[in-house]
Amino acid sequence: MSTTTGERTARPHRPPHLTAEHEETRSRVRGVLGDVVLPQADAWERQGRVSAEGWRALGAHGLLDFAHDGEEFLHSAVLLEELGRTGYAGIRASVGVHAFMALSYVRMFGTAELRATLLPAAARGERIAALAISEPDAGSDLRHLSTRAEPLGDGGAGGFRVDGRKCHVANGSGAGFFVTLVKTRRTSGDRGLSGASLLVIDADAPGVTRTPQPMTGWRSADVCRVDFDDVRVPANALVGRRDMALLHLMKALDFERLVAGLLAVGGVGYCLELLDGFVRRHRVKDVPLGSHQAVRHRVAELTGELELVRTYAYHAAQLHAQGRLDTRTASVLKLKATELAVSAAQACVQYHGARGYLEDAAAARLYRDAMAGTIAAGASELMRDMIYDTH
Numbered sequence: 001m002s003t004t005t006g007e008r009t010a011r012p013h014r015p016p017h018l019t020a021e022h023e024e025t026r027s028r029v030r031g032v033l034g035d036v037v038l039p040q041a042d043a044w045e046r047q048g049r050v051s052a053e054g055w056r057a058l059g060a061h062g063l064l065d066f067a068h069d070g071e072e073f074l075h076s077a078v079l080l081e082e083l084g085r086t087g088y089a090g091i092r093a094s095v096g097v098h099a100f101m102a103l104s105y106v107r108m109f110g111t112a113e114l115r116a117t118l119l120p121a122a123a124r125g126e127r128i129a130a131l132a133i134s135e136p137d138a139g140s141d142l143r144h145l146s147t148r149a150e151p152l153g154d155g156g157a158g159g160f161r162v163d164g165r166k167c168h169v170a171n172g173s174g175a176g177f178f179v180t181l182v183k184t185r186r187t188s189g190d191r192g193l194s195g196a197s198l199l200v201i202d203a204d205a206p207g208v209t210r211t212p213q214p215m216t217g218w219r220s221a222d223v224c225r226v227d228f229d230d231v232r233v234p235a236n237a238l239v240g241r242r243d244m245a246l247l248h249l250m251k252a253l254d255f256e257r258l259v260a261g262l263l264a265v266g267g268v269g270y271c272l273e274l275l276d277g278f279v280r281r282h283r284v285k286d287v288p289l290g291s292h293q294a295v296r297h298r299v300a301e302l303t304g305e306l307e308l309v310r311t312y313a314y315h316a317a318q319l320h321a322q323g324r325l326d327t328r329t330a331s332v333l334k335l336k337a338t339e340l341a342v343s344a345a346q347a348c349v350q351y352h353g354a355r356g357y358l359e360d361a362a363a364a365r366l367y368r369d370a371m372a373g374t375i376a377a378g379a380s381e382l383m384r385d386m387i388y389d390t391h
């Protein structure tokens, strides 16, 4: 027989992978984000980007220089979750793209010279990184990549001449440089991504044009179209092996999905806290909304799903810390965390009623932000294909 005592013994669940030391990181990071990000967040949403002062403040507090690998990565996982918990997916995406996704290519595959040139200023928030992979006809399917980097001089010794168009690039107008996927070798027929390379392209180089592409959500993510018209790029801007970007992408895209998943987990945490507080407070028919069984069971379902996904997220982070993250785990996390964000945001708006649907309501922001999570960094359908294919 099931019974209830009516007592609540709720406590914040700590995933088994985390120690008291990680929780200290959480407190510190939460404090910095509370001081540096939250007071400015609405202004950044309106301006469409994180301000230059904001970037420098994040850098000054060391938040742009967390580890990408090894045991220290669990502290980074906490940072990513806390960025999500700000409740501003545009800001979390901006920081995630800069400090993790785009820079991961430079850190993993860049030469010592490239790392020394780019990483210190990036860590200080003085030079912002963006990742320019998607094109109008190459999103989920990168085989139709058309941005060309023509090698100049003897086998590319004279650098490259780049022509093409990238789209939906976060941090686009504020970026100091783009980690850009280009074709360096012409291939005949359907040769997948063979003959592709990664180049660091200076955002101020002659021939680079950025045009804002404001999105429905992720408003502070500074999403832009970027055109390259006869842009000269030096030979030492090559990241990793020429014509072999596919090898690098396979590793970096798993990391990107892990980062996206951890950010989304934090976002769901914020959303459910907002929802839970509201349904306990708001009264309909003279009783709190949460006293209606349908409402409290919906909140309980979502809370349970978050606990499962969050534990899985830290499991994935630990696998990565041990150098054992696989495509399947990264894809499951990215799929489940971002889709849970959509369900949670929908419930959040629904139970807030019209007040949650106001233009400037937090619930409305969560709702419009959540959809981007299931498209950016690989659409949900691609994640499902990947999970099915790695069975």
Ligand SMILES: Cc1cc2nc3c(=O)[nH]c(=O)nc-3n(C[C@H](O)[C@H](O)[C@H](O)COP(=O)(O)OP(=O)(O)OC[C@H]3O[C@@H](n4cnc5c(N)ncnc54)[C@H](O)[C@@H]3O)c2cc1C
Residues within 6 Å of the ligand: 097, 130, 131, 132, 133, 134, 136, 138, 139, 140, 141, 167, 168, 169, 170, 171, 215, 218, 221, 223, 372, 375, 376, 377, 378, 379, 380, 381, 382, 385
């Ligand atoms: C807010 C935001 C920020 C972004 N930031 C960046 C960035 O910083 N840098 C960058 O390079 N790109 C960025 N992107 C682009 C993103 O990576 C692409 O949107 C994504 O890869 C999907 O490509 P696409 O939009 O061209 O959709 P398409 O590939 O044209 O797909 C359209 C839709 O088809 C469905 N679909 C796709 N594949 C399958 C399949 N196998 N089976 C069934 N259905 C399928 C999906 O629902 C998908 O949404 C961003 C996107 C968004 C929304």
